[in-house]
Amino acid sequence: MSGAPGLADFIARYGWPETSGPLCIAHRGASDHAVENTLAAFRLASELAADMWELDTQLTRDGVVVVSHDDHLERVFGVDARISAMTAAELTDLDSVDVPTFAEVAALGRELGTGLYVELKAPGTGLKCWQELKDQDQRYASLGSFDTAQVRELRDAGCDHPLAVLVGMGKDPMALAEEAGADLVHLCWEKDGPRPQDKVTAGLCDRIFRSQRQIVLWHEERADILKDMIDLPVLGICTNRPEMMQTGEASSDIT
Numbered sequence: 183m184s185g186a187p188g189l190a191d192f193i194a195r196y197g198w199p200e201t202s203g204p205l206c207i208a209h210r211g212a213s214d215h216a217v218e219n220t221l222a223a224f225r226l227a228s229e230l231a232a233d234m235w236e237l238d239t240q241l242t243r244d245g246v247v248v249v250s251h252d253d254h255l256e257r258v259f260g261v262d263a264r265i266s267a268m269t270a271a272e273l274t275d276l277d278s279v280d281v282p283t284f285a286e287v288a289a290l291g292r293e294l295g296t297g298l299y300v301e302l303k304a305p306g307t308g309l310k311c312w313q314e315l316k317d318q319d320q321r322y323a324s325l326g327s328f329d330t331a332q333v334r335e336l337r338d339a340g341c342d343h344p345l346a347v348l349v350g351m352g353k354d355p356m357a358l359a360e361e362a363g364a365d366l367v368h369l370c371w372e373k374d375g376p377r378p379q380d381k382v383t384a385g386l387c388d389r390i391f392r393s394q395r396q397i398v399l400w401h402e403e404r405a406d407i408l409k410d411m412i413d414l415p416v417l418g419i420c421t422n423r424p425e426m427m428q429t430g431e432a433s434s435d436i437t
Contacts, residue, residue, distance in 0.1 A: 186396060186415035189396065205417060207235070207418045211223025228294045230424040230428070235299065247284040291322070324366060327346075347359050364395065369381075369397065371400055397416040398417055403423050
């Protein structure tokens with residue numbers, strides 16, 4: 183399978199750059215090479231030819247959207263504190279913690295011409311992110327979530343960016359897409375057996391395309407699987423190692 187039906191129309195409708203193949207979406211930036219969801223990881227991802235950055239949103243106690251997968255800082259930074267319990271200023275003042283604001287990441291995206299693929303984690307971040315994008319006329323961006331209510335909130339508010347619903351293993355992609363009002367079906371099936379790419383069948387793709395939606399695939403770093411995924415008719419593929427989308431294999435020169 184190759185060449186997603188309706189892809190050119192999708193790109194034109196949202197004002198995204200033209201693409202000849204699946205977009206390389208750097209998962210939390212170049213997160214196999216730098217601390218995830220940091221400006222350094224995003225900048226490196228662009229240096230490694232990523233088209234977009236996948237990023238996650240959390241909300242400080244005073245309502246500032248910041249970029250972090252977890253609310254708790256222990257896993258990434260070894261700090262026993264929660265973002266939601268701190269103000270943005272308190273978060274900035276923490277030693278050895280590097281959590282950028284969404285506005286900072288969006289500004290870097292504009293500077294480098296890289297798209298933003300925003301996964302909404304904390305409720306309340308979607309409308310704020312959309313407002314930031316509107317204020318800056320930043321079109322090369324998508325917003326989405328596993329939480330269909332957060333996606334639906336943006337749809338009902340008239341968000342004019344493409345919206346994605348993230349679909350876990352064992353879930354019905356079309357049912358979730360309809361519930362969320364999503365434009366993109368993001369399949370998060372990287373752990374679904376030794377060959378998850380085989381689950382992206384021609385029949386499933388046809389169902390999604392007939393609903394006027396496009397497909398995004400999970401983050402993948404296994405070269406043999408990624409090679410097959412690149413040949414699927416999808417809008418984008420996430421990866422912690424964006425160089426693999428260019429070379430077909432992980433580079434041993436990156437540390």
